[in-house]
Amino acid sequence: MTRPEVALRTLALTAATLAAFAPLAWRLAHGPGGARGAWVRDVAVGAALVLLAAWAAWRAEGSPVDLEVPAARRARRFAPLAVGIVVSGALLFPTWIAWGLPTLAYFVNLPLVAFWHIPTIRPVSLALVTAAALAGNVLPDGGPLAPWALGVVGLAWAVAPPLDRLAAVRARLTFEGAPGSHRAGGRPGPRAVEGLPHALAGAALVLAVGGATALAAALLLPPSRRDFVTVDMLRPAPGTLREPFVDVPVGRLLGLAVAAAAVLVLGNALGDAAGRRRGRAPAGPLDLAAGRARP
Secondary structure, rough: OOOOHHHHHHHHHHHHHHHHHHHHHHHHOOOOOHHOOOHHHHHHHHOOOOOOHHHHHHHOOOOHHHHHHHHHHHHHHHHHHHHHHHOOOOOOOOOOOOHHHHHHHHHHHHHHHOOOOOOOOHHHHHHHHHHHHHHHHHHOOOOOOOHHHHHHHHHHHHHHHHHHHHHHHHHHHHHHOOOOOOOOOOOOHHHHHHHOOHHHHHHHHHHHHHOOOOOOOOHOOOOOOOOOOOOOOOOOOOOOOOOOOOOOOOHHHHHHHHHHHHHHHHHHHHOOOOOHHOOOOOOOEEEOOOOOOOO
């Protein structure tokens, strides 16, 4: 059974992810082409993918095997690259890349959502959705949802770390109090950790301080004029060209992606075959009780 702090942490991260891209959904609904209704399909599919990935991460909580599967190792290697991709896009924001930055953050963050059960993935994913929420507040057509989205992301930053720490402590006490552990009987059981109210109280204190700071800034600082001019690099300036000067070959890009995936799969298969020829059989499933791989 999933511990309550794990469920609350996953719920906070999911709410922050959905809220961070709410200004992008508003832009799709009220921007060019929104009257045709295609934005409903795009927003529904995007939200469904986030919920499905979050559900998969919640299901993987508490399983040591899911922390060391090849997909989890790839996700840990991809996390720093994801931050670099979004930071590179931020260098051109907001004049040359406007709503392209939240869109880029969504697609870069989506694979990481399915690996929220890995401790090093969660802060990276939260940083990416924070960048998307900040971009939605900077752009002038983010709609009325942008400030609320940033508030939900701030709530996740205040709630997720103490819940994460509480889950780690409870899991360690559960392991040390289990039969067969070298500290069995010497440490209190998991029921001795009743820190959920304290974790939420600490998060409430952080939120109160942050809310007071934001309110003081809103009352004392002048409002932003947002007088920058955005330029869409994929569209010509008005009155200069009738056709876009960049023709994106979608079909060829998809073919290239499929070919790259096929090369990756072939490379992994050849590596496994070479290892078997050298007498290094792949390890079997983990035997958690014995602490070694089964033959």
